Amino acid sequence: MGWEVLLGGMIAVWKRFEKFVAGLLFTTIVGFPILCFAEVEYVPYPVEKTGRVQDEPHIRIFGEIKKGDDKKVQTIIDLYRGQMIRKFGIMPVTLDSHGGDVDTAMQIGAKLRNAYAWTMVDMNDECSSACVFILASGVRRDVFSGGKIGLHRPRFDQEYFAGLSRVESESLYGSLLDGLRSYFLAMGVSEKVIDDMVKTPSWKIDYRDREYAETVGLVGDDPSFHEWQRAQDVKEYGESDMKMQDLWVECYNSGIVSYSICDRLYKKP
Numbered sequence: 198m199g200w201e202v203l204l205g206g207m208i209a210v211w212k213r214f215e216k217f218v219a220g221l222l223f224t225t226i227v228g229f230p231i232l233c234f235a236e237v238e239y240v241p242y243p244v245e246k247t248g249r250v251q252d253e254p255h256i257r258i259f260g261e262i263k264k265g266d267d268k269k270v271q272t273i274i275d276l277y278r279g280q281m282i283r284k285f286g287i288m289p290v291t292l293d294s295h296g297g298d299v300d301t302a303m304q305i306g307a308k309l310r311n312a313y314a315w316t317m318v319d320m321n322d323e324c325s326s327a328c329v330f331i332l333a334s335g336v337r338r339d340v341f342s343g344g345k346i347g348l349h350r351p352r353f354d355q356e357y358f359a360g361l362s363r364v365e366s367e368s369l370y371g372s373l374l375d376g377l378r379s380y381f382l383a384m385g386v387s388e389k390v391i392d393d394m395v396k397t398p399s400w401k402i403d404y405r406d407r408e409y410a411e412t413v414g415l416v417g418d419d420p421s422f423h424e425w426q427r428a429q430d431v432k433e434y435g436e437s438d439m440k441m442q443d444l445w446v447e448c449y450n451s452g453i454v455s456y457s458i459c460d461r462l463y464k465k466p
Contacts, residue, residue: 236260237269239277240291250317254280255289258305262297262327267304274312287315287337296326299351303380306334310384313422318344325402326351329415330377333384336422338415340407346415348390351377352399385420387413441465 238257246252256273258266274288281288290309296302309316309331316335318324324332324340325347332338332346340346351373352358358366374395378388390413397403410416418426431439445463448454 237266237273239273241280250285250289250315251291251319253284253289255291256281256314257291257293258328258331259291259293260295262294262302262305262331264298264301266298267301267308270305271308274308278312282313285315287313290314290316290331290335291322292316292318292324292328292332293322294324294328294331295347296328299327299330299377302327302330306330306380306384309334310336315339317341318346320344323347325349325404329390330380332415333381333386333390336419338410338417338419340410340416342407345404345406346410347402347404348394349397349402350395350399385414389413390415438465 236257236259239254240251240257241254243252254277256270258270278288288309314335315337316332317339318332318341320341321343323345325345326349329346329348332340353369361369374391377394378391381388381390393403393405393413407416427439434442441463445459448459448463
C-alpha cells in the first residue's frame with residue numbers, strides 16, 4: 198500500500214475532528230519563549246562553503262510552526278525545487294523548531310513527501326513536538342551530531358478541552374492518536390514514536406538523540422523510496438555493478454583496510 202493511500206486515510210480521520218484542531222498545540226512549553234514566529238525560507242548557495250549538505254540550495258524551517266507555513270513551503274517548492282534537487286536528486290530541508298501547529302506540520306509533511314525531501318536536523322539544532330512530523334516526512338531523514346528531537350503529548354486548547362465530558366475527551370484524544378499513528382505509518386516511521394510521545398506530559402519534554410532516531414526510522418531512508426531508488430540504479434547500471442558498489446561501501450565503512458585498497462578491490466576503473 199502506497200504512502201499516499203495511508204496518508205489519505207489519516208486525513209479522513211483528521212477531518213472528523215478538524216473543527217476542534219484550531220486549538221491543538223504541539224509546542225514545547227518548557228524553556229521556550231511565548232512570542233516566537235516561524236520562518237520558512239529558501240536558502241540559495243552560501244557565500245562561504247562548509248563542505249556540507251547545507252552548501253546546496255535548500256529550504257530552512259525554524260521557529261514556531263504556525264498556520265500558513267504549509268503554503269510558504271509549497272510556494273518555495275514550486276519556484277525552486279529544480280535548483281534544490283540538482284545535486285542530490287532529492288530536496289534538502291533543514292529543521293530547527295520547538296514545534297507549533299500539528300495540523301500545519303502534517304500538511305507541510307505531505308508537501309515535502311510529494312517533493313521527495315531530505316529532511317534533517319543540523320548539528321546542535323532541535324526538532325521537537327510538531328516538528329517531528331515534518332522530519333518524518335522526508336524520503337531521507339537525518340539528525341546530525343548534537344542535534345536532538347523532543348517528544349511529548351499533543352494538547353488541545355485548555356479551555357475547550359476542559360469543557361468536554363470525560364467520555365468526549367477520551368474519544369477525541371483517541372481519534373487524535375489514531376490519526377497521528379496513521380501519519381507515521383504512511384511515512385515509514387515506527388509507531389513507537391507515538392507510544393513514546395504519550396509517555397511525556399504536554400507541559401514537559403523528552404529529548405532523544407540520533408541513536409534513538411535510527412531505531413524508530415527518523416534517521417535513514419524511507420523503505421519504499423529506498424527500494425525504488427535501488428530499482429532505478431539497477432536499471433541504469435546493472436545488478437552486478439550495484440553488488441560491487443555495495444561491497445565497496447561495506448569495505449569503506451568497515452575501517453579494517455585503507456580506502457585505497459577498497460578502491461582497488463571493488464571500484465571500477
